[in-house]
Amino acid sequence: xxxxxxxxxxxxxxxxxxxxxxxxxxxxxxxxxxxxxxxxxxxxxxxxxxxxxxxxxxxxxxxxxxx
Amino acid sequence: xxxxxxxxxxxxxxxxxxxxxxxxxxxxxxxxxxxxxxxxxxxxxxxxxxxxxxxxxxxxxxxxxxxxxxxxxxxxxxxxxxxxxxxxxxxxxxxxxxxxxxxxxxxxxxxxxxxxxxxxxxxxxxxxxxxxxxxxxxxxxxxxxxxxxxxxxxxxxxxxxxxxxxxxxxxxxxxxxxxxxxxxxxxxxxxxxxxxxxxxxxxxxxxxxxxxxxxxxxxxxxxxxxxxxxxxxxxxxxxxxxxxxxxxxxxxxxxxxxxxxxxxxxxxxxxxxxxxxxxxxxxxxxxxxxxxxxxxxxxxxxxxxxxxxxxxxxxxxxxxxxxxxxxxxxxxxxxxxxxxxxxxxxxxxxxxxxxxxxxxxxxxxxxxxxxxxxxxxxxxxxxxxxxxxxxxxxxxxxxxxxxxxxxxxxxxxxxxxxxxxxxxxxxxxxxxxxxxxxxxxxxxxxxxxxxxxxxxxxxxxxxxxxxxxxxxxxxxxxxxxxxxxxx
Numbered sequence: 001x002x003x004x005x006x007x008x009x010x011x012x013x014x015x016x017x018x019x020x021x022x023x024x025x026x027x028x029x030x031x032x033x034x035x036x037x038x039x040x041x042x043x044x045x046x047x048x049x050x051x052x053x054x055x056x057x058x059x060x061x062x063x064x065x066x067x
Numbered sequence: 068x069x070x071x072x073x074x075x076x077x078x079x080x081x082x083x084x085x086x087x088x089x090x091x092x093x094x095x096x097x098x099x100x101x102x103x104x105x106x107x108x109x110x111x112x113x114x115x116x117x118x119x120x121x122x123x124x125x126x127x128x129x130x131x132x133x134x135x136x137x138x139x140x141x142x143x144x145x146x147x148x149x150x151x152x153x154x155x156x157x158x159x160x161x162x163x164x165x166x167x168x169x170x171x172x173x174x175x176x177x178x179x180x181x182x183x184x185x186x187x188x189x190x191x192x193x194x195x196x197x198x199x200x201x202x203x204x205x206x207x208x209x210x211x212x213x214x215x216x217x218x219x220x221x222x223x224x225x226x227x228x229x230x231x232x233x234x235x236x237x238x239x240x241x242x243x244x245x246x247x248x249x250x251x252x253x254x255x256x257x258x259x260x261x262x263x264x265x266x267x268x269x270x271x272x273x274x275x276x277x278x279x280x281x282x283x284x285x286x287x288x289x290x291x292x293x294x295x296x297x298x299x300x301x302x303x304x305x306x307x308x309x310x311x312x313x314x315x316x317x318x319x320x321x322x323x324x325x326x327x328x329x330x331x332x333x334x335x336x337x338x339x340x341x342x343x344x345x346x347x348x349x350x351x352x353x354x355x356x357x358x359x360x361x362x363x364x365x366x367x368x369x370x371x372x373x374x375x376x377x378x379x380x381x382x383x384x385x386x387x388x389x390x391x392x393x394x395x396x397x398x399x400x401x402x403x404x405x406x407x408x409x410x411x412x413x414x415x416x417x418x419x420x421x422x423x424x425x426x427x428x429x430x431x432x433x434x435x436x437x438x439x440x441x442x443x444x445x446x447x448x449x450x451x452x453x454x455x456x457x458x459x460x461x462x463x464x465x466x467x468x469x470x471x472x473x474x475x476x477x478x479x480x481x482x483x484x485x486x487x488x489x490x491x492x493x494x495x496x497x498x499x500x501x502x503x504x505x506x507x508x509x510x511x512x513x514x515x516x517x518x519x520x521x522x523x524x525x526x527x528x529x530x531x532x533x534x535x536x537x538x539x540x541x542x543x544x545x546x547x548x549x550x551x552x553x554x
Contacts, residue, residue, distance in 0.1 A: 013288030013298035
């Protein structure tokens with residue numbers, strides 16, 4: 001299997017990374033908001049860190065698409 | 068050295084000690100010392116996480132590797148960090164927080180048994196002492212190179228400065244000084260990027276110059292048969308095993324999140340740290356690329372960063388950059404002292420010494436911090452002679468990461484994993500990983516295979532052994548979709 005992996009072109013690394021980040025993005029939004037802001041009295045929109053994660057994943061997608 | 072550089076360096080040392088000692092006045096008990104009294108806010112913790120993560124090896128070694136292999140080195144900051152940091156932020160940190168633990172071994176002790184707790188704490192602590200010795204040695208070398216101090220004097224002075232605030236102030240002092248140190252690192256890194264790019268007439272010219280003779284240096288992935296950084300190995304070994312094992316299980320990293328003032332602050336801190344981490348390559352990768360484009364006359368790749376500091380930065384700023392390198396090292400060293408002291412005080416002492424007095428944790432923790440610091444200082448001058456032992460311990464730790472990640476993942480995300488299965492998976496997983504060391508496989512693949520074995524073994528062994536009760540598992544497993552009772 002390792003030999004098979006070693007024959008794959010380098011661009012596939014970018015494609016696999018993009019897929020991983022997209023999958024991670026979907027997973028982030030499957031987590032209910034209550035699990036994130038459980039101990040906040042009246043959570044504000046910016047305190048929903050799923051948005052932070054989405055911005056972060058978008059940045060990473062940009063990197064792995066460009067480079 | 069320019070007098071202005073000296074002023075900057077002395078000013079930095081005084082500021083660090085002042086901040087550390089000011090925070091130290093708040094320490095009244097072990098909870099204050101080890102968890103900052105659970106008072107830290109998200110952005111302080113986030114900066115502190117990055118401070119603990121970047122050490123001198125990152126600075127010097129990563130710049131050197133970037134000089135050799137290009138931005139593929141940045142995978143350690145991107146796919147080799149960000150996904151795991153997001154998972155840590157959204158799943159594991161809330162779980163550790165709710166379990167009310169002081170450390171990751173303590174969580175493993177609750178989820179599996181006290182043997183797993185002691186074994187993980189022992190291995191991590193033993194490695195940490197040697198890692199601190201190496202850090203101290205690296206710091207002494209930097210001081211010797213720039214200031215001309217003898218090694219023994221560099222070790223004594225740097226040990227005294229780090230010890231002064233980390234032993235008196237505990238986690239709070241460590242976190243606040245880390246935040247200060249990371250801010251300095253980022254300011255210096257951005258100045259280097261600005262000066263370097265402007266000297267080359269813009270980013271387009273820089274990129275053209277870089278890829279003229281090194282076409283792969285702006286490719287984030289190298290060919291799959293590359294001996295140092297094969298892309299499948301980077302994704303499978305680094306991205307899926309080593310990186311989560313670090314960001315989900317490292318006590319030195321996660322301890323400050325357990326010191327947050329709320330669960331939200333703890334989670335947000337890791338997400339904030341991930342943003343900062345995305346830009347860390349500007350600090351540690353770019354100088355290596357800049358040295359290459361400017362045709363630095365260096366015979367070793369690791370000299371790329373020192374060359375850039377000396378030749379690209381003007382007086383005052385080169386002193387500040389020197390400070391950034393010291394800061395990187397100090398922030399890793401102080402975190403390691405506090406985290407290891409916690410594991411020895413609670414995870415080893417509390418379990419092995421049945422007659423322990425929890426009221427004495429603060430005093431014991433401070434003494435252990437001092438012993439750890441003095442041990443690291445004593446080991447530091449002999450680190451080149453002890454290279455074999457250090458390599459052995461480092462290999463030992465890498466053998467341990469696949470099985471430990473499997474225990475954490477399955478322990479946190481599934482109710483199936485049982486205490487007996489956990490202990491035997493840990494032992495057999497390390498043996499399997501050790502056996503794989505005798506093959507010619509790249510260490511990324513070894514990490515992935517040992518992790519795969521451990522997940523399978525834990526799953527199967529748990530079928531035949533008794534698990535924890537439903538009540539015990541409530542706070543120890545991640546179940547965000549469970550209905551909460553109104554009682």
